[in-house]
Amino acid sequence: MSGVANARARESFLERARAELGADAVVTERTDLEGYEKGWRYGAGRTWAAVRPRTPDEVSAVLALASELGLRVQPIGANTGLVGASNPDASGEQLVLSLERLNRTIEVDAVDRTVLVDAGVTLSALNEALAPHGLTFPIDLGADPHIGGMIATNCGGARLIRYGDVRANLLGLEVALPDGTLVDALKALRKDNTGLDLRQLCCGTSGAFGVITRAVLRLSGIPQQRAAALVALASGEAALRLLSRLESSAGEVLTAFEAISRNALEATLRHGANLRDPFPSGTPAYAVIVELTSTLPEGVLDLGTLLESTLGELMESEDGEEMLDVLVSGGRDFWEIRHQISESLRHEGHVLALDLSVPRSRLPELSRRATKRLAETHPFVTVCDFGHWGDGGTHFNLVWDPATAPREVDVLTRELQDAIYELCVRELRGSFSAEHGVGPHNRHYYERFVAPELRRLHEALVREVDPERRLGHRE
Amino acid sequence: MSGVANARARESFLERARAELGADAVVTERTDLEGYEKGWRYGAGRTWAAVRPRTPDEVSAVLALASELGLRVQPIGANTGLVGASNPDASGEQLVLSLERLNRTIEVDAVDRTVLVDAGVTLSALNEALAPHGLTFPIDLGADPHIGGMIATNCGGARLIRYGDVRANLLGLEVALPDGTLVDALKALRKDNTGLDLRQLCCGTSGAFGVITRAVLRLSGIPQQRAAALVALASGEAALRLLSRLESSAGEVLTAFEAISRNALEATLRHGANLRDPFPSGTPAYAVIVELTSTLPEGVLDLGTLLESTLGELMESEDGEEMLDVLVSGGRDFWEIRHQISESLRHEGHVLALDLSVPRSRLPELSRRATKRLAETHPFVTVCDFGHWGDGGTHFNLVWDPATAPREVDVLTRELQDAIYELCVRELRGSFSAEHGVGPHNRHYYERFVAPELRRLHEALVREVDPERRLGHRE
Numbered sequence: 001m002s003g004v005a006n007a008r009a010r011e012s013f014l015e016r017a018r019a020e021l022g023a024d025a026v027v028t029e030r031t032d033l034e035g036y037e038k039g040w041r042y043g044a045g046r047t048w049a050a051v052r053p054r055t056p057d058e059v060s061a062v063l064a065l066a067s068e069l070g071l072r073v074q075p076i077g078a079n080t081g082l083v084g085a086s087n088p089d090a091s092g093e094q095l096v097l098s099l100e101r102l103n104r105t106i107e108v109d110a111v112d113r114t115v116l117v118d119a120g121v122t123l124s125a126l127n128e129a130l131a132p133h134g135l136t137f138p139i140d141l142g143a144d145p146h147i148g149g150m151i152a153t154n155c156g157g158a159r160l161i162r163y164g165d166v167r168a169n170l171l172g173l174e175v176a177l178p179d180g181t182l183v184d185a186l187k188a189l190r191k192d193n194t195g196l197d198l199r200q201l202c203c204g205t206s207g208a209f210g211v212i213t214r215a216v217l218r219l220s221g222i223p224q225q226r227a228a229a230l231v232a233l234a235s236g237e238a239a240l241r242l243l244s245r246l247e248s249s250a251g252e253v254l255t256a257f258e259a260i261s262r263n264a265l266e267a268t269l270r271h272g273a274n275l276r277d278p279f280p281s282g283t284p285a286y287a288v289i290v291e292l293t294s295t296l297p298e299g300v301l302d303l304g305t306l307l308e309s310t311l312g313e314l315m316e317s318e319d320g321e322e323m324l325d326v327l328v329s330g331g332r333d334f335w336e337i338r339h340q341i342s343e344s345l346r347h348e349g350h351v352l353a354l355d356l357s358v359p360r361s362r363l364p365e366l367s368r369r370a371t372k373r374l375a376e377t378h379p380f381v382t383v384c385d386f387g388h389w390g391d392g393g394t395h396f397n398l399v400w401d402p403a404t405a406p407r408e409v410d411v412l413t414r415e416l417q418d419a420i421y422e423l424c425v426r427e428l429r430g431s432f433s434a435e436h437g438v439g440p441h442n443r444h445y446y447e448r449f450v451a452p453e454l455r456r457l458h459e460a461l462v463r464e465v466d467p468e469r470r471l472g473h474r475e
Numbered sequence: 476m477s478g479v480a481n482a483r484a485r486e487s488f489l490e491r492a493r494a495e496l497g498a499d500a501v502v503t504e505r506t507d508l509e510g511y512e513k514g515w516r517y518g519a520g521r522t523w524a525a526v527r528p529r530t531p532d533e534v535s536a537v538l539a540l541a542s543e544l545g546l547r548v549q550p551i552g553a554n555t556g557l558v559g560a561s562n563p564d565a566s567g568e569q570l571v572l573s574l575e576r577l578n579r580t581i582e583v584d585a586v587d588r589t590v591l592v593d594a595g596v597t598l599s600a601l602n603e604a605l606a607p608h609g610l611t612f613p614i615d616l617g618a619d620p621h622i623g624g625m626i627a628t629n630c631g632g633a634r635l636i637r638y639g640d641v642r643a644n645l646l647g648l649e650v651a652l653p654d655g656t657l658v659d660a661l662k663a664l665r666k667d668n669t670g671l672d673l674r675q676l677c678c679g680t681s682g683a684f685g686v687i688t689r690a691v692l693r694l695s696g697i698p699q700q701r702a703a704a705l706v707a708l709a710s711g712e713a714a715l716r717l718l719s720r721l722e723s724s725a726g727e728v729l730t731a732f733e734a735i736s737r738n739a740l741e742a743t744l745r746h747g748a749n750l751r752d753p754f755p756s757g758t759p760a761y762a763v764i765v766e767l768t769s770t771l772p773e774g775v776l777d778l779g780t781l782l783e784s785t786l787g788e789l790m791e792s793e794d795g796e797e798m799l800d801v802l803v804s805g806g807r808d809f810w811e812i813r814h815q816i817s818e819s820l821r822h823e824g825h826v827l828a829l830d831l832s833v834p835r836s837r838l839p840e841l842s843r844r845a846t847k848r849l850a851e852t853h854p855f856v857t858v859c860d861f862g863h864w865g866d867g868g869t870h871f872n873l874v875w876d877p878a879t880a881p882r883e884v885d886v887l888t889r890e891l892q893d894a895i896y897e898l899c900v901r902e903l904r905g906s907f908s909a910e911h912g913v914g915p916h917n918r919h920y921y922e923r924f925v926a927p928e929l930r931r932l933h934e935a936l937v938r939e940v941d942p943e944r945r946l947g948h949r950e
Contacts, residue, residue: 111715111836112867113722134723156666165666167675168643183928188834190866191631191640192906193679194925195913196933200642200675204668221726240586247588248609251696251770252727295726301776359663361586391665392587431667438670450669453658458671460939464932 006093009069010048013095017051020061025052025101036076036087036096040143041353042441043084047074050096054104056118056174056182056213062097063211064180072470073097073178075211077149078122082355085206085439086149089473097211099148105214108133113219114171114188119148119212135219138163140256142339148212153437154204158338161390162255162293163220165435167203172216175202177209178466188216201461206437207472208458209465223255223293227303228329229311230337232284236364238322239286239389242314243360246290249310253303256291257390261367264341264384264397271344275337284324288389289334304328341386345399348382352413354396354420358430363389366428370396370420378416380405393434396420417445425449440473481568484544485523488570492526495536500527500576511551511562511571515618516828517916518559522549525571529579531593531649531657531688537572538686539655547945548572548653550686552624553597557830560681560914561624564948572686574623580689583608588694589646589663594623594687610694613638615731617814623687628912629679633813636865637730637768638695640910642678647691650677650684653941663691676936681912682947683933684940698730698768702778703804704786705812707759711839713797714761714864717789718835721765724785728778731766732865736842739816739859739872746819750812759799763864764809779803816861820874823857827888829871829895833905838864841903845871845895853891855880868909871895892920900924915948 017026027033027050038044053059066073074094076086088094102120106129109115113135117126124144126137139150140159151173156165163169172187175198185198201209233239239259246254260268262283269277278287290311292303311326327334345351358366371383380400387394398416402409417432424430432445447455462469492501502508502525513519528534541548549569551561563569577595581604584590588610592601599619601612614625615634626648631640638644647662650673660673676684708714714734721729735743737758744752753762765786767778786801802809820826833841846858855875862869873891877884892907899905907920922930937944 109834109836111719112834114834154668156668160665164639164643168639177928181928183926185926185929187904187906188867189832189904189906189909190635190835191832191863191868191909193629193631193910193912194906194908195683195921196680196929196936197675198926198929200672200678201932203675205671208670221722224726244586247696248770251699253771295723296728296776296781300781301771306771306775357664357666359584359587359589360665361584388666392663393666429662429664431662431664431669433669434664434666435668437668446670451658451660451673453652453656454660454671454673457676457936457939460935461671461932464935 009071013065013069013071014049016065017062021051021053021058025054027052036079036098039084039087040080041082043087043439045088045090045094046092047088047094047096048092050098052098052101054101056102056176059097059102059176059211059213060180060182063176063178066095066470067179070468070470071095074472075099075207077120077146078144080143080145081149081153081439082436083433083439083441085437085473089440099146102213108135109188110135112188115217115219116186116214117147117217118214119146121147123147123150130219131222134222136222137169137217138220139166139169147215147217151203151212151215152205152207153435156388156391156393156435158258158388159255160388161257167199169218170199170203170215171218173199173202173212174214175210176213178471182213183210186214186216190218204437206439209461210471221295224295225298225303226291226293227307228289228291228334229307230278230327230334231288231290231311231323232279232325233286233288234322234324235285236367238319239288240361240364241319242288242323243390245314245319246310250292250306253292253294254390255293256289258289258338258387259389260287260338260341260386261285261384263382264345264386265337267348267384268337268341268344271347272337272340275340278327278337279325289338345384345397349399349401350409352398352416354398354417355434355436356396356420356424356430356432357393357434358424358428360389360392362428362430363392363394366394366424366430370423373419373423377419378412381416421445421449484546488540488544488546489524491540492537496526496528496533500529502527508571511554511573514559514562515555516557518562518914520563520565520569521567522563522569522571523567525573527573527576529576531577531651534572534577534651534686534688535655535657538651538653541570541945542654545943545945546570549947550574550682552595552621553619555618555620556624556628556914557911558908558914558916560912560948564915574621577688583610584663585610587663590692590694591661591689592622592692593689595621597621598625605694606697609697611697612644612692613695614641614644622690622692626678626687626690627680627682628910631863631866631868631910633733633863634730635863636732642675644693645674645678645690646693648674648677648687649689650686651688652685653946657688658685661689661691665693679912681914684936685946696770699770700773700778701766701768702782703764703766703809704782705753705802705809706763706765706786706798707754707800708761708763709797709799710760711842713794714763715836715839716794717763717798718865720789720794721785725767725781728767728769729865730768731764733764733813733862734864735762735813735816735861736760736859738857739820739861740812742823742859743812743816743819746822747812747815750815753802753812754800764813820859820872824874824876825884827873827891829873829892830909830911831871831895831899831905831907832866832868832909833899833903835864835867837903837905838867838869841869841899841905845898848894848898852894853887856891896920896924
C-alpha cells in the first residue's frame with residue numbers, strides 16, 4: 001500500500017470506528033499508546049492507534065473494517081505474556097486491538113459448574129465473581145492475565161498436576177476470524193466429538209487464527225482445606241523419589257510439587273523481603289514445596305495429619321537419608337519464598353529465564369548436564385532453576401553479571417538458548433516453551449524445533465483464514 | 476483410474492507388500508476379509524485386501540506404497556466404533572489397513588507415570604500391563620478398543636468426571652500422514668506450548684489427517700477403595716440436585732454419576748440376567764449410580780462412611796422428599812444393571828441409540844421435551860434414556876416395535892434423528908455426537924450442525940495432507 005493510500009485507510013478507519021464504537025473506543029494519543037507498545041518481559045514496537053471494543057460484535061466490526069481497508073491488526077490482552085506475542089512489531093503499521101473493555105459478561109451456571117465469560121475479563125475478576133458460588137477457575141499463575149490470553153497461550157501454572165492446563169478446563173469458545181466472521185462454538189459441553197475442534201485450534205496457538213471473544217470454562221470447587229510442607233532434599237533424584245511416594249500415598253489430593261534449587265533459594269534468601277532461612281544448618285540441593293488440598297472437610301479427611309504422617313514415614317524409611325529436613329506449615333506460607341524467586345534473581349545480575357519442560361524422570365539430568373556444559377563454555381553463568389517439577393516444567397534461569405561478562409547480553413542470550421534448547425529438546429525430548437507459548441522472542445526456535453509438517457499445517461490454516469496475513473506478527 | 480490400471484496397481488501392491496512386510500501381512504481370502512467389512516453397530520462395505528503392518532515404519536511403508544500406486548486406504552482398529560467410520564465403503568476400492576498387529580510396544584515410565592504404546596494395543600491389554608505398577612489408563616468403556624481408535628474418537632466413558640476424556644490424558648503422538656511421512660510428536664510432556672498441536676488435530680477427528688501409530692499416555696494410580704450407592708429419585712431435577720450436593724460434599728472423590736430412566740430400568744429388569752429389582756415398591760423416575768473412589772487408604776479416608784453419611788444427611792434435608800430410596804452397596808454391584816441396559820433394550824424392539832450431550836443443567840429438559848414431542852409425532856416410540864449425567868452425556872435410546880410401526884426403520888431413523896438432534900443441538904446447545912465421533916452413520920448431521928468455518932478449516936487440512944483424498948471415507 002502506498003503511503004498516501006495507507007494514510008487515507010487509517011483516517012477512514014479512525015472515523016468509522018469512532019462512529020460505530022464511540023469516540024472513547026479509539027486511542028491515538030502518543031502517551032496513551034505507549035502502554036500497548038512494550039511487553040512485560042520481551043516485546044516492544046510501535047503502533048499508530050488502538051481500538052477498544054466492548055462486545056464480540058464490536059470486535060467483529062473492527063476486524064471487518066480493518067479487513068476492508070487492508071489494515072494490519074495486533075490484538076492485546078492484559079499484556080502479561082512472556083514471549084512478546086501481544087505487542088505491535090517495529091513496523092509501526094499495526095493497529096492495536098485491545099480487549100481491555102470486553103469484560104462485562106460473567107454468567108455462572110452453578111448446577112453445570114460452568115461460566116460464560118468475556119475474553120477481556122481478568123483471572124482475578126473472574127475468581128472474585130465465582131467465590132460466592134464456592135467455585136473457582138483453578139489455573140494458578142503469578143500474573144493476572146485476561147481469560148482470552150490465557151486460552152491463546154494455554155496457561156499451565158503451579159497446580160497443573162491437580163487441575164490440568166487451560167485446555168483441560170475449556171468447554172466452549174467464540175472466535176472472531178481475521179475477516180470479522182464470528183465463529184460460535186460456545187458450548188457448555190463436557191463431551192462433544194463432532195470433528196475438528198475450534199477450541200483445540202485456538203488454544204495454545206497465540207491467536208494465529210483469530211481473536212478469542214468469549215469462552216465457556218469448567219469450574220472446580222474451592223478447596224476447604226490445605227496442608228503444605230517444605231522438604232529439604234539431598235539431590236534432584238531424591239526429589240523425584242519423594243514425588244513418586246506422594247503420588248502413591250496422597251493420590252488425588254496432591255496439588256503442587258514445586259522444587260527450588262540451592263542457587264535459586266540462596267539468591268532468594270539474600271534479596272527477598274521478610275524471609276527467614278528455613279534451613280539455617282545448610283541449604284539443600286533442592287527444597288520442595290508440597291501442597292495438598294481437598295474440598296472434603298477436615299472431619300472426613302485430615303490433610304495435615306496425612307501429610308505429616310506420610311513425610312514422617314518417609315523419613316524413617318530407607319529414603320529418609322536423602323530427606324534432610326521437613327518443615328510442616330504451622331501457618332507459615334512457603335509460597336512466599338517461591339513467589340520472590342524471580343524478583344530476587346534480578347538482584348543477582350542479568351537473568352535469562354528459560355521456560356523448559358522435560359519428562360519428569362529426566363529433570364535432574366537436565367540440571368546436571370546443563371550445569372556441566374555451561375561450566376565449560378560459560379563459566380560466568382549461574383544456573384538458578386526452580387519450578388513445577390510435578391508436571392515436568394522448570395523455570396531454568398541463567399544469571400550472570402553483565403559488567404564482567406565477555407560478550408553482550410544479546411549475543412550471550414542466543415548462545416545460551418542455543419545450547420540449553422538443544423540439550424532440552426533434542427537430547428531429552430523436552431520443550432523449549434513449556435507454558436509461555438511462541439512469540440517473537442522464541443520464534444526462531446519454533447522454526448528449528450517444531451516438525452516441518454506441523455508448521456506446514458499451521459500455514460495452511462493461516463492461508464485459509466488470513467490470506468493477506470493481516471493478523472498479528474508476520475515473521 | 477481405468478479398470479485395467481487399477482487391477483495392475485492392486486497386483487503390484489500385493490506383490491510389494493508381501494515382499495516388504497512378509498506374506499502373512501497381506502490378507503486376500505474372502506472369508507478373512509469379511510471381519511473387516513462389517514462394523515459393530517453401523518457400517519458395512521467391501522474391500523479387496525487387508526494389510527497388517529507390525530511397526531510404525533511398516534505403516535509408513537504401506538501408506539507410501541498405496542500413495543505411489545494411487546490406491547485408497549481405509550484404516551481399521553478393533554472395529555468397536557459406533558458410527559461406521561472404520562469399515563470400508565461400498566465402492567470396493569479401499570484397501571484395509573488393519574492395526575491389529577501393531578501391538579508390541581508398551582513401555583512404562585513409573586516415575587513419569589506415562590506409557591509409550593503402539594496404536595494397536597487394546598485398552599484391556601494396556602491395563603493388564605500397567606497393573607503391576609499400580610497404574611491404570613482410566614478411560615472406562617463398555618468395549619475394548621485399540622488405543623489408536625480411542626484417540627481418533629477421543630473416547631469419554633463412564634468416569635469422565637474424575638479422569639477427563641482421552642484428550643486430557645494424551646501427552647504425545649506419532650502419526651503417519653497419508654503419503655507415509657511419519658510425524659514424531661511422541662513427547663512425554665505435561666506442559667508444551669509450541670504452536671499447533673498434532674495431538675489436538677488427530678484426537679477426535681476420526682483419522683481424517685493420518686494414521687495414529689504410537690502414543691504417550693498419562694497414567695493414574697489404581698484406586699485403593701470404592702464405594703457405590705443406587706439412589707431412587709422422583710425426577711430428573713432431583714437427580715441434578717443430588718449431583719450438586721455430591722460435588723460439594725464429596726468433591727474430588729466423586730468418580731461416576733450415572734442416571735437410568737424408569738423406562739430403561741424397567742426394560743433391563745424384564746430382560747437382564749440375574750438381576751433383582753432394587754426398588755420393588757415402585758420404579759423411580761431416575762435411578763442414579765453414585766460411585767466414589769480414592770487412592771487413599773480407608774484408614775485415612777473412609778469412602779463408605781462418607782457416602783452413607785452424605786446420602787443420609789440429604790435424606791433428612793429438605794431435598795429428602797424427592798430421594799425416594801437409597802441402596803448402599805454391601806458388595807452389590809450396581810454396574811451390573813447399567814451394563815445390561817443396551818442388550819435388554821434390544822429385546823424390546825428396534826433400538827435407535829442416540830449419543831447426545833447437553834449442558835448438565837438441561838438434561839431433564841431434554842428428556843421432557845423430547846418425550847412430549849415424540850408423543851405427538853411418533854406415539855409408538857418409547858424413550859429409554861440413560862447415561863453419564865455427571866458429564867452431560869446421555870444415551871438417548873428410542874425403542875419401537877418394527878412390526879407395528881407405520882414406516883420402515885430407515886425412514887423412521889431419519890425422522891427421529893432429525894427431530895431429536897434439532898432439539899438437542901439447536902434448542903439446547905447440545906451435541907449430536909457426544910462420544911462416538913463422526914462417521915458415515917451421522918455424517919449428514921455434521922454437514923448440518925457444524926459451523927461452516929470449521930468444516931472449511933477441516934477441508935483445508937485435508938487438502939494439505941491428502942489432496943487426492945485417498946485416506947478413509949470420502950462422503
